[in-house]
Amino acid sequence: MGCCLSTTAAGSKSSRVSRWRSTGIVALRDAKLKTFPDEVIEMERAVRTLDLTHNKITNVPGEISKLINMQRLVIADNLIECLPGNLGKLQSLKILILDGNRISCLPDELGQLVRLEQLSISRNMLIYLPDTIGSLRNLVLLNVSNNKLKSLPESVGSCASLEELQANDNVIEDLPVSLCNLVHLKSLCLDNNQVNQIPDNLLKQCTSLQNISLHNNPISMDQFQLMEGYQEFEARRKKKFDKQIDSNVMISSKGLDVGVDK
Structure with a gap:
């Protein structure tokens, strides 16, 4: 019975990853995650949209830089305290939503996200914004409430x-x-x-x-x-x-x- 359940679970995971690859959309809202999902990182260039809203993720790994085609990243309502400098390598990113976390500062590398159009980081613990934010020449919306x-x-x-x-x-x-x-x-x-x-x-x-x-x-x-x-x-x-x-x-x-x- 255990083997059957394991096989079923593996098949379900494979099917889910296959669907993500075909659409480019990874939606894991309310998935009770505590860590950034490895299977998403492994998809690399296939990810266009990633939504991890309302989980208990505490850390964004530097390996997120592998998702170089990602245009929309939503990690609202988690437990994140800081962001890796590698975030700046996401050169395709247009929308970044980080509302409802515990972030006290943003990395200087944020200014490398030159295609960014929307940045929302309300309900956090920011005490300052990096000077490099001025490099975001395509930014249309900035929410730091x-x-x-x-x-x-x-x-x-x-x-x-x-x-x-x-x-x-x-x-x-x-x-x-x-x-x-x-x-x-x-x-x-x-x-x-x-x-x-x-x-x-x-x-x-x-x-x-x-x-x-x-x-x-x-x-x-x-x-x-x-x-x-x-x-x-x-x-x-x-x-x-x-x-x-x-x-x-x-x-x-x-x-x-x-x-x-x-």
Whole structure:
């Protein structure tokens, strides 16, 4: 009986790996994993998408660099504390989601992921972001909410394609002047921080900006309204709101919320 069960299990594993190879998609959500699966590493170039959400994985091995064709990596809600520098060798990676872990810092090699478009690492323990993040010129979305960040690096202003920056629920006091370089930035979310002012030219130079959320920060509405470019920003914000209404898009209870507490 034992041999039959072993043969059945082996056949099931073989079938699963065969399916992964044919689709390029490895989905192991809620699989009760404690370690990074060896059979995935062995697939090397065949992996395009890897989802290991909601397991108990504590370590990402350096051998992950073998998955050189991987475009999407999701390891949310695990127990990971650090990432290997070899992560930077995943040159095809476009989406990296690491929400809900125990990561306190990111390797400098992160900046080597030049094709990365989305980086989400909310609900971790980050105390700083590496300066090399400025090398991510194709990054469209950066989510670092719910961490322990006191500041954002000046280099973030070099993320030339950035459209959405989410950094709610940190302890950020100062914003880098380089944010003004982000001409494609549409949404800046900094609720529940310690921000008492934003760069003087932000509203003037970030000509795509449609949404700023600064609730529960020391900055006042009066300060915000006196900034150069405020009227143009306000016009863009209202235009976006009107467009949503015309398209019958559901509007949140905040509606035309100006994004700053009174």
